[in-house]
Amino acid sequence: MTTVVIASYFEEEYIRRIREVDGRLRVLYREDLVPPPRWPGDHAGSEDWKRTQRGEDEFLAMLGEAEVLYDFPRGHVDDLVEVAPKLRWVQGSMAGAGEVAQRAGLGETDVVVTTASGIYSGPLAEFVLMAMLQHAKDLDRLQSDKAEKIWRQGTTGTLERKTLCVVGTGSIGRAIAVRARPFGMRIVGVKRTVREDDAAWDYADELYATAELHDALGEADYVAVTLPGTPETRRLLDAEAIAAIKPGAHFSNVGRGAVVDEAALVEALQSGHLSGAALDVFEVEPLPAESPLWGLDNVIISAHTTDVVPDLINAAQTALFCENLRRYLAGEELLNVLDKRLLY
Amino acid sequence: MTTVVIASYFEEEYIRRIREVDGRLRVLYREDLVPPPRWPGDHAGSEDWKRTQRGEDEFLAMLGEAEVLYDFPRGHVDDLVEVAPKLRWVQGSMAGAGEVAQRAGLGETDVVVTTASGIYSGPLAEFVLMAMLQHAKDLDRLQSDKAEKIWRQGTTGTLERKTLCVVGTGSIGRAIAVRARPFGMRIVGVKRTVREDDAAWDYADELYATAELHDALGEADYVAVTLPGTPETRRLLDAEAIAAIKPGAHFSNVGRGAVVDEAALVEALQSGHLSGAALDVFEVEPLPAESPLWGLDNVIISAHTTDVVPDLINAAQTALFCENLRRYLAGEELLNVLDKRLLY
Numbered sequence: 001m002t003t004v005v006i007a008s009y010f011e012e013e014y015i016r017r018i019r020e021v022d023g024r025l026r027v028l029y030r031e032d033l034v035p036p037p038r039w040p041g042d043h044a045g046s047e048d049w050k051r052t053q054r055g056e057d058e059f060l061a062m063l064g065e066a067e068v069l070y071d072f073p074r075g076h077v078d079d080l081v082e083v084a085p086k087l088r089w090v091q092g093s094m095a096g097a098g099e100v101a102q103r104a105g106l107g108e109t110d111v112v113v114t115t116a117s118g119i120y121s122g123p124l125a126e127f128v129l130m131a132m133l134q135h136a137k138d139l140d141r142l143q144s145d146k147a148e149k150i151w152r153q154g155t156t157g158t159l160e161r162k163t164l165c166v167v168g169t170g171s172i173g174r175a176i177a178v179r180a181r182p183f184g185m186r187i188v189g190v191k192r193t194v195r196e197d198d199a200a201w202d203y204a205d206e207l208y209a210t211a212e213l214h215d216a217l218g219e220a221d222y223v224a225v226t227l228p229g230t231p232e233t234r235r236l237l238d239a240e241a242i243a244a245i246k247p248g249a250h251f252s253n254v255g256r257g258a259v260v261d262e263a264a265l266v267e268a269l270q271s272g273h274l275s276g277a278a279l280d281v282f283e284v285e286p287l288p289a290e291s292p293l294w295g296l297d298n299v300i301i302s303a304h305t306t307d308v309v310p311d312l313i314n315a316a317q318t319a320l321f322c323e324n325l326r327r328y329l330a331g332e333e334l335l336n337v338l339d340k341r342l343l344y
Numbered sequence: 345m346t347t348v349v350i351a352s353y354f355e356e357e358y359i360r361r362i363r364e365v366d367g368r369l370r371v372l373y374r375e376d377l378v379p380p381p382r383w384p385g386d387h388a389g390s391e392d393w394k395r396t397q398r399g400e401d402e403f404l405a406m407l408g409e410a411e412v413l414y415d416f417p418r419g420h421v422d423d424l425v426e427v428a429p430k431l432r433w434v435q436g437s438m439a440g441a442g443e444v445a446q447r448a449g450l451g452e453t454d455v456v457v458t459t460a461s462g463i464y465s466g467p468l469a470e471f472v473l474m475a476m477l478q479h480a481k482d483l484d485r486l487q488s489d490k491a492e493k494i495w496r497q498g499t500t501g502t503l504e505r506k507t508l509c510v511v512g513t514g515s516i517g518r519a520i521a522v523r524a525r526p527f528g529m530r531i532v533g534v535k536r537t538v539r540e541d542d543a544a545w546d547y548a549d550e551l552y553a554t555a556e557l558h559d560a561l562g563e564a565d566y567v568a569v570t571l572p573g574t575p576e577t578r579r580l581l582d583a584e585a586i587a588a589i590k591p592g593a594h595f596s597n598v599g600r601g602a603v604v605d606e607a608a609l610v611e612a613l614q615s616g617h618l619s620g621a622a623l624d625v626f627e628v629e630p631l632p633a634e635s636p637l638w639g640l641d642n643v644i645i646s647a648h649t650t651d652v653v654p655d656l657i658n659a660a661q662t663a664l665f666c667e668n669l670r671r672y673l674a675g676e677e678l679l680n681v682l683d684k685r686l687l688y
Contacts, residue, residue: 038497038498039497039498039499040499041499122502122504122527122528123500123502123504126477126480126481126502126503126504126527127481129473129477129527130474130477130478130480130481130483133470133473133474133477134474134478134483136470136474137470137471137474137650139474139478139483139644142644142645142646143644145645145647146638146643146644146645149633149638151629151630151631151647152647153382153383153647153648153649153652154382154383154647154649154652155383155384155385155649155652155653155654156467156646156649156650156651156652156653157653158466158467158470158653158656159470160466160467160470160653160656161656178526179526179527181526182522182523182525182526183466183470183473183523184466285495286495287495289493294490294493299490300483300486300487300490301486301489301490302486302500303489303495303496303497303498304497305497305498305499305500306481306500307500308497308498308499308500309499309500309501309502309504310499312502312504312505
C-alpha cells in the first residue's frame with residue numbers, strides 16, 4: 001500500500017477522484033486538520049487558523065505515515081523531513097514550489113517535488129492579454145469619455161504587428177504567446193539558453209538567451225515577465241534592463257515581484273518611458289499603502305490572485321495529481337518535477 | 345487605358361502604390377477635391393467640408409471618365425449612375441457597403457461593388473476580446489480596489505470552458521473566433537444557413553442556422569454580434585432573442601446598431617439578465633445624450649470607430665484594392681464582391 005496524505009483543503013469530489021485512482025492507495029484526509037480556504041481554490045488558509053492540540057497530534061501521526069503528500073502541510077514545512085520520514089514525493093499546489101521546497105530542506109534529500117506548473121498559466125495569460133488590449137484600445141479614455149457622455153470619434157490602437165517580449169518561456173510564457181499570436185503579434189521569447197530545436201520556436205518568432213535580454217527588450221512594444229523567483233532571476237529586470245525597453249512600451253509581471261526592481265519600474269512609469277503596467281506580483285506583498293504604484297493612473301494592480309479561478313484550479317490540479325499518482329505507481333516519470341538546482 | 349478615380353483621401357504613398365500596379369492604368373486623384381480626413385484612416389471627412397464651384401466642376405469631369413472608383417465620392421452617391429456613366433466597378437472603403445450601394449442605385453446596374461470586408465475585422469475582434477477579458481477578470485473591481493488601496497485577495501473569472509456565441513460568421517466573426525479559441529472557449533456560430541462542409545467549421549465547435557438563433561443564445565456565456573445592417577438582420581436581436589440569452593451573459597455588438605433592439609438591451613442590462621455589454625454601434629449615432637446606456641456601469645461605449653487603426657487601415661485597404669485592380673485587368677474574379685441581393 002502507498003499512503004497518500006492530502007495536506008490542504010480539497011472538495012469532497014476531488015478527494016473521491018484521488019481515492020479512485022488505484023486500489024493500492026491508502027488516502028488519508030481530515031478536513032478538520034487543514035486550514036479552511038479563504039476563497040474557493042485557496043490552499044494557504046487564514047494565518048489565524050490553528051489545529052487543536054489533539055488535532056496536531058493526529059495530523060503528525062498522518063504525516064508520519066506519508067509516502068506521498070498532496071501539498072505542503074501547514075505548520076510543518078520547516079520540519080518536514082523529520083515529521084515525515086517515509087516521504088518520497090510531494091505534489092505542491094503552487095506553480096512555483098522552489099521556495100517552499102528549499103525551506104523544507106528537500107534539496108538535500110531524494111524526495112521528489114512536483115509543482116502545479118501549467119495549472120495557473122491560462123488565467124495568468126488572460127490577465128496579461130486583458131492588460132495589453134485595454135492599453136491598445138485605450139479603455140481608460142473610453143471610460144472617461146463615457147462618464148462625460150462624449151461621443152469621440154477617432155483612431156484607436158491595435159496589437160497587430162506589435163512585438164511582445166515574453167521574459168521566461170515556461171508554461172506561463174507559452175500560454176501568453178499562444179493567445180497573443182492570433183492577434184497578429186510578433187513574439188520574442190527570452191529564456192536561459194536557446195537551442196536550435198527549442199520547443200519554444202513553436203510559438204516564438206525570435207528567441208534570445210537571458211544574456212541578450214536587453215536586445216530583446218529593445219524590440220518590445222509589450223513586455224510580459226513570467227519568471228519564477230530564484231536567486232538567478234532576482235532583479236533581472238533592474239534599472240538598466242528597464243531602461244533598455246523600447247520607449248512607450250507596456251509592462252506586465254505575473255511571475256514574481258523579486259524579479260523586477262520596483263523602484264526603477266515606478267520611475268519609468270512616472271517619466272513616461274513606460275506607458276503602462278499590469279502587475280499581479282510585487283516586491284512586498286501585500287503591496288504597502290505607501291507604494292506609489294497605487295497612485296499611478298496607468299497601472300493595473302491585482303493582489304497576487306489573478307490566477308485563482310474557482311473550479312478550474314482545484315479540478316485541474318487534482319487531474320494533474322491523479323495522473324502523477326498513476327505514473328508513480330507504474331514507475332513512470334512524473335510530470336512537473338522541480339529541478340532542485342534551478343528551483344523551477 | 346483604364347481610368348481609375350480615387351474619390352476619398354489616401355496618403356501619397358498609397359496613391360503611388362496604386363499607380364504602380366499596371367502601366368495600363370490612368371489614375372486620377374486630386375487631394376483638394378476630397379474631404380480631408382478628421383483622423384488618420386478617416387474617409388468621410390467633416391460634414392462642413394465643401395468643394396469650391398470650380399473644384400466641383402473639375403471633380404465631376406473626373407467622375408465622368410471613371411471606369412473604376414476607389415471609394416464612393418462625397419456628394420455624388422445619390423446621382424452616381426448619372427455623373428459616372430462609364431463606371432464599371434466601385435471599391436468601397438467600408439466593410440459594409442450594402443447601404444451606400446443601394447443609395448447609389450447600383451442594385452439595378454451591372455456595376456460591380458467590392459467592399460473592404462476583412463480589413464476592419466482584426467481591430468473589431470480586439471474590442472470584443474478586450475471587453476470579454478475585462479468582464480471575466482472584473483477589471484472594474486481591480487480599478488475601484490486600487491483607488492481605495494485595497495489589497496483584496498480572492499477569486500477571479502476566466503474565459504476558459506466558457507461558450508462564446510458569435511452571431512454572424514463573416515470575416516469579423518471569424519476574427520473573433522480565432523482569437524477567442526486559444527483561451528479555451530467553446531465557439532458557437534450563427535449563420536444564415538449551415539452546410540456540412542461549411543468553412544466556419546474550421547473555427548466553430550457548433551454552428552446554428554439563424555432560425556435556431558434562440559437555441560444558440562441559450563448556450564452563451566458571451567454573445568458577439570457581428571452582423572451587417574440589412575433588411576434581413578434588422579432587429580434580429582429583439583426582446584425575445586435577448587431574453588433567450590443565458591442569464592448573466594455578456595453582450596458585444598460590433599456589427600450594426602439596427603440589428604439589436606436597444607431598448608430591450610438596456611432593460612436586460614438594468615435587470616441583470618445580462619451582466620455587461622460592449623458596444624461600438626448603436627441604433628442612433630452619435631448616441632443621444634439621453635440614452636440610458638451612458639449611465640450603466642456595466643457598459644463599454646465606443647463611438648463606432650474602434651476599427652480605425654492608423655496605418656493599418658489605409659495600408660490594408662490599398663493592398664486589397666491593388667490586388668483587385670490586378671485581377672480586374674487580368675479578367676479574374678474580384679475579392680469581396682458585394683451580393684446586391686443580400687447586401688453584404
